[in-house]
Amino acid sequence: xxxxxxxxxxxxxNEQVAILALSGDLTDKCxxxxxxxxxxxxxxxxxxxxxxxxxxxxxxSAGIAVFIHLIHLxxxxxxxxxxxx
Amino acid sequence: xxxxxWEVISEFTIPSEQHHVIKAVEDVIQAVDGLGISxxxxxxxxxxxxxxxxxxxxxxxxxxxxxxVDIQVRANRKMLLIxxxxxxxxxxxxxxxxxxxxxxxxxxxxxxxxxxFLIEKMVDRMEVREEAGRNIIxxxxxxx
Numbered sequence: 001x002x003x004x005x006x007x008x009x010x011x012x013x014n015e016q017v018a019i020l021a022l023s024g025d026l027t028d029k030c031x032x033x034x035x036x037x038x039x040x041x042x043x044x045x046x047x048x049x050x051x052x053x054x055x056x057x058x059x060x061s062a063g064i065a066v067f068i069h070l071i072h073l074x075x076x077x078x079x080x081x082x083x084x085x
Numbered sequence: 086x087x088x089x090x091w092e093v094i095s096e097f098t099i100p101s102e103q104h105h106v107i108k109a110v111e112d113v114i115q116a117v118d119g120l121g122i123s124x125x126x127x128x129x130x131x132x133x134x135x136x137x138x139x140x141x142x143x144x145x146x147x148x149x150x151x152x153x154v155d156i157q158v159r160a161n162r163k164m165l166l167i168x169x170x171x172x173x174x175x176x177x178x179x180x181x182x183x184x185x186x187x188x189x190x191x192x193x194x195x196x197x198x199x200x201x202f203l204i205e206k207m208v209d210r211m212e213v214r215e216e217a218g219r220n221i222i223x224x225x226x227x228x229x
Contacts, residue, residue, distance in 0.1 A: 064199050
């Protein structure tokens with residue numbers, strides 16, 4: 001397992017699409033950061049968020065829960081969520 | 086060694102802190118090296134042990150670093166048995182329920198609650214028991 005990265009960069013592909021590139025370990029320690037990143041994306045007005053798992057080394061059950069929560073939030077905010085990597 | 090006779094391969098304890106979980110998994114994998122466990126089984130064992138140890142540290146011991154998680158690795162001719170026990174400060178482990186993905190996605194059920202589900206899928210048998218005030222998760226894996 002690698003060191004947890006709690007600083008996930010958000011890239012805005014254009015005004016409508018943002019990319020959240022996760023890296024390191026996806027566990028409950030990341031939950032607050034990922035939710036904050038998501039809310040920043042939601043406030044920016046994009047309608048599609050791509051979550052890039054390419055550099056995620058490890059996901060545990062709490063990490064699965066973090067992603068499910070992200071799906072739940074995106075549905076509430078009417079943001080299309082796509083997972084890649 | 087008789088088929089049903091368990092031999093203790095390794096036993097150790099870790100403080101109930103998240104960063105010790107990784108080391109515990111590595112120590113278990115090292116302990117079972119040479120016991121006829123395939124690469125695929127090793128992969129599954131890593132996930133199962135990680136979830137069981139995290140469960141004990143978080144739910145059993147409430148991440149109190151003064152409380153320990155005990156890990157014991159045993160083997161007989163047919164199986165491996167990894168037992169993970171907490172010190173029971175968190176009370177009994179809640180009854181395991183199969184997660185309902187749809188309910189979780191719409192927010193009707195907590196997004197968490199995947200630990201036992203994952204463990205059960207990764208090992209050949211899982212048992213959860215209480216003994217002397219401790220919660221114990223037994224993970225059984227057939228040796229190839």
